[in-house]
Amino acid sequence: DAKTTQPPSMDCAEGRAANLPCNHSTISGNEYVYWYRQIHSQGPQYIIHGLKNNETNEMASLIITEDRKSSTLILPHATLRDTAVYYCIVRVVGNQFYFGTGTSLTVIP
């Protein structure tokens, strides 16, 4: 079972920052938070992952709260191509990924 909670859908204006929240209140100390996204009719695509510290790459930033019970994925300047379903995943012991239902992000022109 997925160990994360995400809002089912969000909208964001093109060019603005998209902030996607995720709750993972039962996360263990050695579990990472991963974010993937899935554009319609494609396989999921890796975005970013982190353990404790905030992370940034060319696609997004990941902000993890100090107690690690929640995190936020930030797309700094959303484009229409960022319209997708975004999955927040906690990697459990055994290296499996459990996907929830994700957040469907719609970027509006």
Next chain:
Amino acid sequence: EAGVAQSPRYKIIEKRQSVAFWCNPISGHATLYWYQQILGQGPKLLIQFQNNGVVDDSQLPKDRFSAERLKGVDSTLKIQPAKLEDSAVYLCASSREAGGEQFFGPGTRLTVL
């Protein structure tokens, strides 16, 4: 580098028929995964291979689903016999090592009539 390849992209069969899907992972990736994604849901892991050995198949319906990864490279997933509820997209993914970043193929969309 080339991505994960899957075939066919689409398949339509009638219930009780058999079907097989093929996956070619990224070269050098030791770990291979098969997922089932039902419409409106996130992907669900069916089976994980490490080289040619099965690491986890706890969610694979073994009465009708089977998978193999001979020689530790390509993999096939078979359903025999298919049921209506097997209609889904079947995704293959690979990673350089277990727990690493997973790269997904485009999936095979199966429709069982």
